[in-house]
Amino acid sequence: MVDLEMQKNLKPAKRDRINPADRPADERIQDFNEVNLGFTDEEAVVEAERCANCKDPKCVKGCPVGIDIPKFIMEVKSGDIESAYKTIQSSHAFPCVTGRVCPQETQCESLCIYNKLAKPVNIGKLERYVGDKMRGKTRATHHNFIGSVGIVGSGPAAMALAADLIRADIKPVVYEAFDKLGGVLVYGIPEFRLPAEIVNEEIENLVASGMEVHKGVIVGKTMSFDDLLAIHDYVFIASGAGLPNLMGIPGEEANNVLTANEFLTRVNLLRANDENYRTPMPLGKSVAVIGGGNVAMDASRVARRYYDSVDLYYRRAYEDMSARVEEIDHAIEEGVNMHFGYSPKAIGENEIIFTKDGEEVRRPADLVIIAIGTKPNKLIDYEKENIKTKDGLIVVDENLQTSNPRIYAGGDAVTGAATVILAYQSGRIAGKNIIKKLKEK
Numbered sequence: 001m002v003d004l005e006m007q008k009n010l011k012p013a014k015r016d017r018i019n020p021a022d023r024p025a026d027e028r029i030q031d032f033n034e035v036n037l038g039f040t041d042e043e044a045v046v047e048a049e050r051c052a053n054c055k056d057p058k059c060v061k062g063c064p065v066g067i068d069i070p071k072f073i074m075e076v077k078s079g080d081i082e083s084a085y086k087t088i089q090s091s092h093a094f095p096c097v098t099g100r101v102c103p104q105e106t107q108c109e110s111l112c113i114y115n116k117l118a119k120p121v122n123i124g125k126l127e128r129y130v131g132d133k134m135r136g137k138t139r140a141t142h143h144n145f146i147g148s149v150g151i152v153g154s155g156p157a158a159m160a161l162a163a164d165l166i167r168a169d170i171k172p173v174v175y176e177a178f179d180k181l182g183g184v185l186v187y188g189i190p191e192f193r194l195p196a197e198i199v200n201e202e203i204e205n206l207v208a209s210g211m212e213v214h215k216g217v218i219v220g221k222t223m224s225f226d227d228l229l230a231i232h233d234y235v236f237i238a239s240g241a242g243l244p245n246l247m248g249i250p251g252e253e254a255n256n257v258l259t260a261n262e263f264l265t266r267v268n269l270l271r272a273n274d275e276n277y278r279t280p281m282p283l284g285k286s287v288a289v290i291g292g293g294n295v296a297m298d299a300s301r302v303a304r305r306y307y308d309s310v311d312l313y314y315r316r317a318y319e320d321m322s323a324r325v326e327e328i329d330h331a332i333e334e335g336v337n338m339h340f341g342y343s344p345k346a347i348g349e350n351e352i353i354f355t356k357d358g359e360e361v362r363r364p365a366d367l368v369i370i371a372i373g374t375k376p377n378k379l380i381d382y383e384k385e386n387i388k389t390k391d392g393l394i395v396v397d398e399n400l401q402t403s404n405p406r407i408y409a410g411g412d413a414v415t416g417a418a419t420v421i422l423a424y425q426s427g428r429i430a431g432k433n434i435i436k437k438l439k440e441k
Contacts, residue, residue, distance in 0.1 A: 008046055017119040018047040025333040029305050032191045032273050035330060036100075039129040048077040050114070051121050058111035059123060064425040067091040069108060069123055076126055085134045088127060092424050093163035096135065096198045097156070099128025101189060102421045103324050135201065141209050145171035147438045150228040152219045153238035155183020156420045157411030159202065160427030161236055161434075166209045168435040173232065175217040177379075180269060183240055184412075185420070187269040188261070188295065190302050193327075196268075220380035225387075225407065233441075234406050234434050237387075237394060238427070241412035243377040246370060247290070251347030256282065260291070260299040260371035267302055281306060284366025288313060288352055289336075290344055291371030292321035295417075297328060299369045300336045310335070311363065313342040313354065339363075374417045400430040408434060 007015045021037045022028075028035050039047065051073040059069045068087055075084035088095045104124035112120035148171040151158045159182075162172035180186055182199045207213060217223055219239075228235045244259035246252055266272045272279035285308040289300040292314035303310045312331070314321060317340050321328060332338065342354040342361070347368055354361045376392055388395040388403040393414055400408045410426030412418055 004043065004046060012049045013052070015046070015050050017050070017122055018043050019122060020125055022330070025335070028192065029334050032305065034195055035192045038132055039125055044076055044126060044129045045079070047122050048073045048126060051077070052113060054113060058113070059108040062108040062111040063091075064107065064421045065092045065428060072130065073121065073123070073126055076130060081130055081133045084130045088130060092160060092428065094159065094202050094424070095127045095131030097185065097194065097202065098421050098424070099124055099131050100194050103419055105325060107421070141166070143169045143210050145169055145210065147171070147233040148173055148231070149434060150175060150232040150235045151238060152235065153183055153240055153411070154181040154203070155238055155240050155411060156185060156423035157238040157427040158183065158236070159206065160424040161238070161410070161431045162206050162211050164428055164431035164435065166206065166211065168439070170435060170438055171210055171212065172206070173212040173214070175214050175219050175223065175228070177216070177218045178269070179215050181213065181215070187265045188298070190264065190268060190298050192301070193298070218379060220385070225385045229406055233438055234408065236430055236434070237402070237407065237409035237413055238411045239376065239380065239413045241374045241376045241417045243375050244370065245373045245375060247344055247372065249344055249346050252370070254347060254349070256284070256349065256366060257347055257368045257370065258282065260295045260369055261374065263299055263369050264295075264302060273305070282367045285309065286365050287311070287367045287369060288363065288365035289369045289371055292316065292323060293371065293373065294323045294327055296371035297323045297331050299371045301331050301334055303369065304334050304336055307367070309337070311337045311339060311365070313339045313344070313352070313363070315343045316340065374412075376413050399433040400426060401433065
């Protein structure tokens with residue numbers, strides 16, 4: 001921990017980076033409460049004072065949605081949290097979410113002038129601080145809508161678009177297959193990283209401002225795109241990438257093998273972690289997780305809260321992992337054992353067979369969780385709908401317009417599995433163009 005009083009006595013440029021405290025690992029693996037506690041008011045101001053307020057802020061160029069980062073940080077420094085919130089909101093509407101799950105270390109923070117000293121300003125945690133301080137203080141607004149857009153899905157791309165449409169007096173109407181809204185934010189990300197109540201609050205704010213919601217609707221099955229186009233001016237596809245990739249090895253179809261999607265959905269959406277729900281979890285004591293991305297970290301950390309031992313196997317080296325460094329560190333602190341250079345070849349009843357340095361290696365595991373990425377599901381036959389695809393992804397132009405001029409698409413349905421902030425970015429790009437066209441009518 002950084003000595004806060006000592007840092008305050010130093011010139012801002014000489015100070016160390018301040019990181020909010022994490023709950024102790026032995027305590028947090030007993031529950032699903034949030035791991036990171038966030039900045040205190042004093043910590044936030046001391047960290048904000050480190051920002052050099054550069055004339056040519058490279059950090060802004062590293063932000064997919066172009067937040068005026070120095071401006072909001074200067075507003076935190078002066079204690080004007082409401083203005084800081086408005087500054088962030090002018091670029092995207094959900095700082096409580098991105099402040100928790102956005103990979104700032106490879107985006108805005110990687111371009112901070114202090115990065116060369118390995119002490120970039122803690123932009124992500126300051127963004128979260130602003131969002132958290134404004135929770136419950138945002139007010140719903142009411143509109144006389146001039147048109148409507150049908151939105152397929154309710155994940156981050158859909159939420160970003162809905163927020164922008166409401167500001168422009170255009171009604172967003174969401175069609176969600178599940179009985180809960182939020183997409184990957186609720187079924188894919190554990191609550192110790194992103195509490196469900198935060199996502200729910202953001203969605204409730206959108207609904208209170210006029211967003212209409214229809215749950216249990218599978219577009220392409222229970223409703224066609226023609227049905228949607230008969231009701232709405234435009235349609236936006238934000239159906240995500242919920243189909244897990246598999247390895248194609250013997251034993252993968254066994255009962256003791258789950259994809260990370262299924263495993264995380266049992267906990268995050270079906271509440272297997274709550275004794276008041278009857279969602280079953282697989283029996284066993286040892287778990288092996290295959291993968292090296294953020295989903296693999298989520299799956300291994302959730303498993304650590306249920307099972308005696310969790311081992312993560314990755315086919316490449318540590319430095320090749322795509323997971324956030326913070327998530328890797330948290331997983332290690334919580335007791336996840338990590339192994340590198342292991343390529344799975346077959347899964348047995350209680351073991352996995354790998355090749356390691358050219359030799360066959362066997363490792364025990366009661367349960368195997370596969371976390372090697374996802375792709376868009378095949379529930380919708382886009383070609384039948386005259387929507388062009390390539391390699392299972394929807395083809396769009398620079399405005400995110402599909403081959404059907406009244407249908408746009410964004411998020412993972414276009415890019416494949418990517419970050420929340422990139423999904424937000426796609427919703428904003430599509431929104432800008434839809435709004436322009438509707439205003440011109």
